[in-house]
Amino acid sequence: MTSDSRTQAGTLYIVATPIGNLSDLTVRAQQVLASVDVIACEDTRHTSKLLQHLGLHKPLLSVHEHNERDRIEQVAQLLRKGQSMALVSDAGTPLISDPGYPLVQGLRQLGLPVTPIPGVSAIITALSAAGLPTDRFTFEGFLPHKAGSKREKLEAQAQEPRTLVYYEAKHRILETLQMMAEVFGAERPACVARELTKTFETFYHGTLPEILAQISADDDQQKGEFVVMIAGNPNPVPSSEVDSGKLFRLLLAELPPKKAAAVIAELTGENKKELYQKALEIQGKA
Numbered sequence: 001m002t003s004d005s006r007t008q009a010g011t012l013y014i015v016a017t018p019i020g021n022l023s024d025l026t027v028r029a030q031q032v033l034a035s036v037d038v039i040a041c042e043d044t045r046h047t048s049k050l051l052q053h054l055g056l057h058k059p060l061l062s063v064h065e066h067n068e069r070d071r072i073e074q075v076a077q078l079l080r081k082g083q084s085m086a087l088v089s090d091a092g093t094p095l096i097s098d099p100g101y102p103l104v105q106g107l108r109q110l111g112l113p114v115t116p117i118p119g120v121s122a123i124i125t126a127l128s129a130a131g132l133p134t135d136r137f138t139f140e141g142f143l144p145h146k147a148g149s150k151r152e153k154l155e156a157q158a159q160e161p162r163t164l165v166y167y168e169a170k171h172r173i174l175e176t177l178q179m180m181a182e183v184f185g186a187e188r189p190a191c192v193a194r195e196l197t198k199t200f201e202t203f204y205h206g207t208l209p210e211i212l213a214q215i216s217a218d219d220d221q222q223k224g225e226f227v228v229m230i231a232g233n234p235n236p237v238p239s240s241e242v243d244s245g246k247l248f249r250l251l252l253a254e255l256p257p258k259k260a261a262a263v264i265a266e267l268t269g270e271n272k273k274e275l276y277q278k279a280l281e282i283q284g285k286a
Contacts, residue, residue, distance in 0.1 A: 009112055010037070010084040012075065014104065016093040016119030020198035022053055026119050030054060037083040040075065042099055046090045063087065065099045072106035079112050086117075093121040097141045097167055122196055123165055126227035129203060130191040133231065137163035143176060150176070154183040155246055159236040166228040173226050174216060180230065181208035189231040195224040248282050257283055 013032050018024040033039065034056055040063040041047035047060060063071050078085060089098035107114055127134050140157065143166060144150045157164060168176050177192070185208075192204040192211050202221065204211045208230070215221045247267075251260035257279035264279075265272040 007080070007082045010079040010082050011113040011115050012040075012079060012104070012107055013084070013086045013115050013117050014094050014100070015086045015088050015117040016121065017050060017088050017091060019091040019120050019122050019125065019196055020201075022050070024120050024197060025050075025054075026117070029117050029119055032117050033058070033086055033088075035084065036086045038078060038085045040071070040085055040087045040103075042089045042094075047088055050088075061085075063099060063103060068099050069102045069106075072103055075103060076107060076110055076112060079107070091120075091122075093119065096121055096123065096139075120197070122167070122193075122225075122227055125196050126191075126193040126229060127163070127165065130193065130229045131205060132163050132189065132191055132229050134163065136161075136232075137165055137229075139165045142167050142169075145172070147175070147179070151179055151183065152246075152249075154180060158183055159233050161232040161234070161236050163232050164230045166230075168226045168228050170223050170226070173222060173228075174212065176228070177208060177212040177215070180228070181212060184208060184230060184233075188233075191229045193227040193229070194221065196227065198224070200224070248279055252279060252283055 013036065015029050015032055016026075017029065033051070033054065036058070038061055039047060039051075039058045040061045042062075042064050044060045044062050051058060061071070061075075063075075075085060087094050087100055087103070089095075089100070092098070094100040095104065104114055123139050127137060138157075138160060140153075143153055166176075173192075180190075181188075187207055190206070190208050190211055192215070194200070194202045194204070204214050206214070247264060248260060251263055255263070258276055261272055261275035261279045264270065264275050
Protein backbone atom coordinates (compact mmCIF):
# COMPACT_ATOMS: atom_id res chain seq x y z
CA MET A 1 0.00 0.00 0.00
CA THR A 2 1.47 3.37 -1.01
CA SER A 3 1.69 6.34 1.34
CA ASP A 4 -0.80 8.24 -0.86
CA SER A 5 -3.46 5.57 -0.48
CA ARG A 6 -3.05 5.66 3.32
CA THR A 7 -3.37 9.44 3.48
CA GLN A 8 -6.66 10.58 4.94
CA ALA A 9 -8.22 13.48 3.05
CA GLY A 10 -8.06 16.87 4.72
CA THR A 11 -11.13 18.97 5.47
CA LEU A 12 -12.28 22.28 4.04
CA TYR A 13 -13.68 24.37 6.92
CA ILE A 14 -16.20 27.10 6.04
CA VAL A 15 -15.30 29.72 8.64
CA ALA A 16 -17.53 32.68 9.50
CA THR A 17 -15.55 35.81 10.39
CA PRO A 18 -16.63 39.12 12.02
CA ILE A 19 -18.62 41.67 10.01
CA GLY A 20 -17.11 44.54 11.97
CA ASN A 21 -16.27 43.90 15.59
CA LEU A 22 -13.28 41.54 15.70
CA SER A 23 -14.32 40.31 19.15
CA ASP A 24 -17.19 38.46 17.44
CA LEU A 25 -14.83 35.80 16.08
CA THR A 26 -15.66 32.56 17.90
CA VAL A 27 -13.07 30.61 19.86
CA ARG A 28 -13.62 27.62 17.57
CA ALA A 29 -13.10 29.75 14.44
CA GLN A 30 -9.84 31.08 15.84
CA GLN A 31 -8.68 27.55 16.68
CA VAL A 32 -9.47 26.35 13.15
CA LEU A 33 -7.68 29.27 11.51
CA ALA A 34 -4.66 28.52 13.70
CA SER A 35 -4.65 24.82 12.85
CA VAL A 36 -5.24 24.68 9.07
CA ASP A 37 -2.46 24.46 6.52
CA VAL A 38 -3.91 26.96 4.02
CA ILE A 39 -6.58 29.66 4.12
CA ALA A 40 -8.64 30.30 0.98
CA CYS A 41 -9.98 33.84 1.02
CA GLU A 42 -11.88 36.37 -1.05
CA ASP A 43 -9.24 39.11 -0.69
CA THR A 44 -5.77 38.21 0.58
CA ARG A 45 -5.11 41.77 1.76
CA HIS A 46 -8.27 41.84 3.86
CA THR A 47 -7.67 38.41 5.39
CA SER A 48 -4.03 39.28 6.11
CA LYS A 49 -5.24 42.05 8.44
CA LEU A 50 -7.46 39.59 10.35
CA LEU A 51 -4.60 37.10 10.70
CA GLN A 52 -2.25 39.86 11.83
CA HIS A 53 -4.78 40.78 14.54
CA LEU A 54 -4.80 37.12 15.63
CA GLY A 55 -1.02 36.81 15.46
CA LEU A 56 -1.22 34.11 12.80
CA HIS A 57 0.88 33.54 9.68
CA LYS A 58 -0.67 31.22 7.09
CA PRO A 59 -0.33 30.62 3.35
CA LEU A 60 -3.23 32.32 1.57
CA LEU A 61 -5.01 31.22 -1.61
CA SER A 62 -7.28 33.71 -3.36
CA VAL A 63 -10.73 32.30 -4.13
CA HIS A 64 -13.14 34.88 -5.54
CA GLU A 65 -16.05 35.03 -7.97
CA HIS A 66 -13.76 35.24 -11.01
CA ASN A 67 -11.57 32.19 -10.28
CA GLU A 68 -13.41 29.89 -7.85
CA ARG A 69 -14.37 27.29 -10.47
CA ASP A 70 -10.75 27.09 -11.58
CA ARG A 71 -9.66 26.53 -7.97
CA ILE A 72 -11.76 23.38 -7.39
CA GLU A 73 -9.15 20.88 -8.61
CA GLN A 74 -6.31 22.74 -6.89
CA VAL A 75 -8.12 22.70 -3.54
CA ALA A 76 -9.17 19.08 -4.07
CA GLN A 77 -5.55 18.04 -4.64
CA LEU A 78 -4.44 19.75 -1.41
CA LEU A 79 -7.20 18.03 0.55
CA ARG A 80 -6.34 14.64 -0.97
CA LYS A 81 -2.77 15.11 0.25
CA GLY A 82 -4.16 15.42 3.76
CA GLN A 83 -3.86 19.19 4.08
CA SER A 84 -6.65 21.04 5.86
CA MET A 85 -8.01 24.37 4.60
CA ALA A 86 -10.26 27.17 5.76
CA LEU A 87 -12.49 29.20 3.46
CA VAL A 88 -13.28 32.73 4.60
CA SER A 89 -14.93 35.71 2.94
CA ASP A 90 -14.14 39.37 3.61
CA ALA A 91 -16.76 39.39 6.38
CA GLY A 92 -19.51 37.17 7.72
CA THR A 93 -20.42 33.67 6.59
CA PRO A 94 -18.90 32.52 3.27
CA LEU A 95 -21.25 31.73 0.35
CA ILE A 96 -23.99 34.09 1.68
CA SER A 97 -23.82 36.71 -1.10
CA ASP A 98 -20.11 35.87 -1.17
CA PRO A 99 -17.98 33.47 -3.26
CA GLY A 100 -17.65 29.78 -2.46
CA TYR A 101 -20.71 27.94 -3.77
CA PRO A 102 -19.05 26.35 -6.87
CA LEU A 103 -16.07 25.30 -4.73
CA VAL A 104 -18.18 23.68 -2.00
CA GLN A 105 -20.45 22.05 -4.56
CA GLY A 106 -17.46 20.69 -6.48
CA LEU A 107 -15.79 19.26 -3.38
CA ARG A 108 -19.04 17.64 -2.23
CA GLN A 109 -19.39 15.97 -5.62
CA LEU A 110 -15.84 14.65 -5.28
CA GLY A 111 -16.68 13.20 -1.87
CA LEU A 112 -14.27 15.42 0.04
CA PRO A 113 -15.05 16.64 3.60
CA VAL A 114 -16.56 20.11 4.11
CA THR A 115 -17.32 21.31 7.66
CA PRO A 116 -19.05 24.59 8.69
CA ILE A 117 -17.65 26.70 11.52
CA PRO A 118 -20.64 28.95 12.32
CA GLY A 119 -20.49 32.54 13.42
CA VAL A 120 -21.67 35.98 12.39
CA SER A 121 -24.06 36.54 9.48
CA ALA A 122 -25.29 40.04 8.70
CA ILE A 123 -28.75 38.71 7.80
CA ILE A 124 -29.41 37.09 11.17
CA THR A 125 -27.68 39.88 13.09
CA ALA A 126 -29.91 42.51 11.47
CA LEU A 127 -33.14 40.52 11.78
CA SER A 128 -32.59 39.77 15.45
CA ALA A 129 -32.86 43.46 16.35
CA ALA A 130 -35.16 44.72 13.58
CA GLY A 131 -38.51 44.34 15.32
CA LEU A 132 -40.04 42.73 12.23
CA PRO A 133 -41.50 39.20 11.97
CA THR A 134 -38.69 36.64 11.90
CA ASP A 135 -40.67 33.40 11.97
CA ARG A 136 -40.60 33.39 8.17
CA PHE A 137 -38.32 35.49 5.96
CA THR A 138 -36.68 35.40 2.54
CA PHE A 139 -33.18 36.66 1.75
CA GLU A 140 -32.87 38.30 -1.68
CA GLY A 141 -29.24 39.47 -1.56
CA PHE A 142 -28.30 42.46 -3.72
CA LEU A 143 -30.87 43.79 -6.17
CA PRO A 144 -29.96 44.41 -9.84
CA HIS A 145 -28.06 47.65 -10.45
CA LYS A 146 -30.15 48.82 -13.42
CA ALA A 147 -33.34 50.66 -12.46
CA GLY A 148 -35.61 48.72 -14.82
CA SER A 149 -34.39 45.32 -13.68
CA LYS A 150 -34.51 46.41 -10.06
CA ARG A 151 -38.12 47.57 -10.31
CA GLU A 152 -39.12 44.36 -12.07
CA LYS A 153 -37.52 42.30 -9.29
CA LEU A 154 -39.25 44.29 -6.56
CA GLU A 155 -42.63 44.07 -8.28
CA ALA A 156 -42.25 40.30 -8.43
CA GLN A 157 -41.81 40.34 -4.63
CA ALA A 158 -44.54 42.86 -3.76
CA GLN A 159 -47.04 40.13 -2.79
CA GLU A 160 -44.54 38.15 -0.68
CA PRO A 161 -46.04 37.57 2.81
CA ARG A 162 -42.66 36.80 4.45
CA THR A 163 -40.24 39.46 5.71
CA LEU A 164 -37.93 40.48 2.86
CA VAL A 165 -34.20 40.97 3.49
CA TYR A 166 -31.78 42.68 1.09
CA TYR A 167 -28.18 43.90 1.07
CA GLU A 168 -27.51 47.32 -0.43
CA ALA A 169 -24.48 49.50 -1.11
CA LYS A 170 -24.09 53.09 0.05
CA HIS A 171 -24.18 54.63 -3.44
CA ARG A 172 -27.54 52.99 -4.22
CA ILE A 173 -29.35 53.05 -0.88
CA LEU A 174 -31.44 56.19 -1.50
CA GLU A 175 -32.52 55.16 -5.00
CA THR A 176 -33.41 51.68 -3.77
CA LEU A 177 -35.47 52.91 -0.80
CA GLN A 178 -37.34 55.33 -3.06
CA MET A 179 -38.20 52.56 -5.49
CA MET A 180 -39.21 50.22 -2.66
CA ALA A 181 -41.61 52.84 -1.33
CA GLU A 182 -43.17 53.16 -4.78
CA VAL A 183 -43.51 49.41 -5.30
CA PHE A 184 -44.37 48.18 -1.79
CA GLY A 185 -46.40 51.23 -0.76
CA ALA A 186 -45.86 54.11 1.64
CA GLU A 187 -47.29 52.29 4.65
CA ARG A 188 -45.18 49.12 4.56
CA PRO A 189 -43.19 48.77 7.83
CA ALA A 190 -39.45 48.40 7.40
CA CYS A 191 -36.11 48.54 9.14
CA VAL A 192 -32.69 49.40 7.76
CA ALA A 193 -29.50 48.42 9.59
CA ARG A 194 -26.25 50.25 8.84
CA GLU A 195 -22.66 49.37 9.82
CA LEU A 196 -23.64 46.37 11.95
CA THR A 197 -21.39 45.67 14.97
CA LYS A 198 -19.21 48.67 14.11
CA THR A 199 -18.76 51.94 15.99
CA PHE A 200 -21.52 53.77 14.12
CA GLU A 201 -24.07 50.94 14.00
CA THR A 202 -27.52 52.42 13.36
CA PHE A 203 -31.05 51.02 12.99
CA TYR A 204 -33.75 53.01 11.20
CA HIS A 205 -37.38 52.05 11.88
CA GLY A 206 -40.68 53.15 10.35
CA THR A 207 -42.33 53.14 6.96
CA LEU A 208 -40.16 53.18 3.86
CA PRO A 209 -40.71 56.94 3.21
CA GLU A 210 -39.89 57.72 6.86
CA ILE A 211 -36.65 55.74 6.72
CA LEU A 212 -35.75 57.33 3.38
CA ALA A 213 -36.22 60.78 4.94
CA GLN A 214 -34.02 59.87 7.92
CA ILE A 215 -31.15 58.65 5.78
CA SER A 216 -31.50 61.45 3.20
CA ALA A 217 -31.22 64.11 5.92
CA ASP A 218 -27.58 63.34 6.74
CA ASP A 219 -24.84 62.48 4.24
CA ASP A 220 -22.96 60.60 6.97
CA GLN A 221 -25.93 58.22 7.32
CA GLN A 222 -25.49 57.22 3.68
CA LYS A 223 -22.07 55.69 4.30
CA GLY A 224 -21.29 52.09 5.10
CA GLU A 225 -23.01 48.78 4.41
CA PHE A 226 -26.78 48.34 4.66
CA VAL A 227 -29.24 45.52 5.37
CA VAL A 228 -32.78 46.47 4.29
CA MET A 229 -35.67 44.55 5.87
CA ILE A 230 -39.29 44.97 4.84
CA ALA A 231 -42.37 43.44 6.44
CA GLY A 232 -44.23 41.02 4.20
CA ASN A 233 -47.48 41.90 2.49
CA PRO A 234 -50.29 41.26 5.03
CA ASN A 235 -52.91 41.00 2.28
CA PRO A 236 -51.23 39.49 -0.75
CA VAL A 237 -53.19 39.32 -3.99
CA PRO A 238 -53.65 35.73 -5.19
CA SER A 239 -51.17 34.85 -7.91
CA SER A 240 -54.05 33.81 -10.13
CA GLU A 241 -55.10 37.45 -10.50
CA VAL A 242 -53.54 39.33 -13.40
CA ASP A 243 -50.82 41.86 -12.52
CA SER A 244 -51.82 44.43 -15.13
CA GLY A 245 -48.86 46.70 -14.39
CA LYS A 246 -46.31 43.98 -15.05
CA LEU A 247 -48.29 42.70 -18.02
CA PHE A 248 -48.40 46.22 -19.47
CA ARG A 249 -44.62 46.56 -19.35
CA LEU A 250 -44.17 43.23 -21.08
CA LEU A 251 -46.71 44.08 -23.80
CA LEU A 252 -45.43 47.63 -24.29
CA ALA A 253 -42.04 46.21 -25.19
CA GLU A 254 -43.70 44.60 -28.22
CA LEU A 255 -46.92 46.56 -28.91
CA PRO A 256 -48.07 50.18 -29.20
CA PRO A 257 -50.02 51.56 -26.15
CA LYS A 258 -53.46 51.29 -27.80
CA LYS A 259 -52.97 47.65 -28.75
CA ALA A 260 -51.51 46.76 -25.33
CA ALA A 261 -54.51 48.38 -23.62
CA ALA A 262 -56.89 46.38 -25.81
CA VAL A 263 -55.19 43.10 -24.86
CA ILE A 264 -55.33 43.91 -21.13
CA ALA A 265 -58.99 44.95 -21.41
CA GLU A 266 -59.80 41.63 -23.05
CA LEU A 267 -58.04 39.71 -20.27
CA THR A 268 -59.30 41.68 -17.26
CA GLY A 269 -62.55 43.28 -18.36
CA GLU A 270 -61.25 46.72 -17.34
CA ASN A 271 -62.16 49.94 -19.17
CA LYS A 272 -60.16 50.18 -22.41
CA LYS A 273 -59.92 53.99 -22.36
CA GLU A 274 -58.61 54.05 -18.78
CA LEU A 275 -56.16 51.30 -19.60
CA TYR A 276 -54.91 53.28 -22.61
CA GLN A 277 -54.16 56.26 -20.33
CA LYS A 278 -52.38 53.94 -17.90
CA ALA A 279 -50.34 52.53 -20.79
CA LEU A 280 -49.23 56.05 -21.76
CA GLU A 281 -48.22 56.77 -18.16
CA ILE A 282 -46.18 53.55 -17.89
CA GLN A 283 -44.52 54.23 -21.24
CA GLY A 284 -43.70 57.78 -20.13
CA LYS A 285 -42.02 56.56 -16.92
CA ALA A 286 -40.04 53.97 -18.86
